[in-house]
Amino acid sequence: MVVSVFKAKTTLQKQMVVEVQARQYAIKIDEPKELVGTDIGMNPVELVLASLGACQMIAAQVYAKKFKVAYDELHVEIEGDLDLDDFSDKGDVRLVFT
Template sequence: MAVTVFQSTSTLKENVLVESTARQHAITIDEPKQLGGTDTGMNPVELLLAALGACQTIAAQTFAKKFDVSYEELYVEVEGDLDIDGFLDKADVRPGFSEIRYKVHLTSQAPQDKIDAFLAFVESHCPVGDTLANGVKLVSQGAVVTTPQL
């Protein structure tokens, strides 16, 4: 398969409440009350952490048979350090995460060496993990400004 373009659109609904859509799916994104939101959904940085955990989980499910690893339970815990003073322009620190950590929890009877090889493969084939670890060229395509008709 060749390069595939994925697309999402995020629309401000009110205050800092955003609806993001991709294909026929929608997700509500908001900020906690202490950051001016209504706490209706995950905030963008929590969503990024969730995307990494979901990607690792999906990659594991996709490749488990290839490594002859079965499991009864699988989940990924993800956490990251972020100084919100960077986002709020209160300090000269980066607005993004300085470190993201994850831990895979697996209930399996497979031998440890098989699990280690399996999880190393999953880590190396997770698109979200690869993007976070290796960066991506982020390109602004400008802004489309529309003047309302009176």
């Protein structure tokens, strides 16, 4: 079994802005203005969804090549719901992502 170790470093910059560094790449993560962010980047949930979609695309490419499946385009659309009541002190709510 081949095991690869991946690492990322996150640093809070200001308000809700977080810089993430992995290898030689860096991205900024933020919240939209309606969630008290400055909207300069994807929020963490959007980044998780994008990562899942990218994994599906990469796996599809690997298997298409392996099984000689031709395609013109590949698309994945992913949606998630996040209950924000716990962030807004609307009661004793456990933060849940589905």
